[in-house]
Amino acid sequence: MEYRRLGKSGLQLSALSLGSWLTFGNQISDQVADELMGVAYDAGVNFFDNAEGYAEGKSEEVMGRILKSHGWERESYVVSSKVFFGTENKGPNRVGLSRKHVIEACNAALKRLQVDYLDLYFCHRPDKNTPIEETVFAMNTLLQQGKILYWGTSEWSATEIMEAISIAKQYHLIGPTMEQPQYNLLERTKLEKDYQLLFKEHGLGTTIWSPLASGLLSGKYTAGAVKDTRLDLKGMEWLKESVLAEENLKKAQQLQGLADELGVPLAKLSLAWCLTNPNVSTVILGASKTEQLKENLTAIEVVPMLTPEVLTKIEDIMQTKPVL
């Protein structure tokens, strides 16, 4: 396994990590979740991603039980949570990024995950109803209390992240260390364009999500079947519609042709492509089956195959490179 620094911080994350959205506490059994974490840990994965909103808190409960039952040393892994969406009990102060919810959500996540501190704590979305200053102070309270080690954002605009950094500087506080953006062959603008200054001037780290665009970039939907996939889950109609857009399927099919030429599974090619970006600190994998995870964990071996010629062929197919 390769390890990368989380931006300019001293923390090292495995280049491939494991997340739990839609899977833990929902699509898969606790037994499969346990197997996935075991396979990942044995392969050198040291970062497990979670959030209060995943399966309304159940994802953290499942992960907490697994971490405990394996008895892995706390120093050997990094675990995250995210605050914003709340759990099953919604209410005005049970969501968002107010000081009240940030602190209460952290305490609840610690309980569900059965750990004394979160290594990474993310603001899952920007909150238009809370001043960024209030959230920066709340995160610093948690840092001071030793309940979190690093804090960051997810799907914030470059301007919002910059504001958080400026506020932290103004008050001699600790600003965001990392952002969690979507990044894959279809979704590139934030990471490749908007955040450039944040990388260069502030050493922002990134833990990127949906590297396979929810499975599309494994090529499996070009064959059609959505049965037994996340696109088949109740309430995921919105995701199905966006993932299976005609243009996406066409591109996935062409990419499949390139992967066949190279003699590699498309999932590995798509993940390796994410790894070629030096501003990616870790690629968070998702998997509903151990075979998927085992395949994805070997994506690093495809990186050397991504020569300038191959990368150009990929660009020609995708046409998604942002204009700088």
Ligand code: NDP
């Ligand atoms: P991907 O885009 O990689 O999708 C993963 C899904 O694709 C799997 O669950 C599986 O779904 C399918 N899949 C994976 N590997 C293969 C394979 N080799 N062959 C065929 N199908 C495969 O990542 P996720 O969308 O799961 O995102 C990863 C993590 O990022 C999440 O778990 C979460 O921790 C984080 N995340 C964060 C968000 C944020 O807002 N901060 C938002 C979304 C995710 P299936 O078996 O159902 O087809």
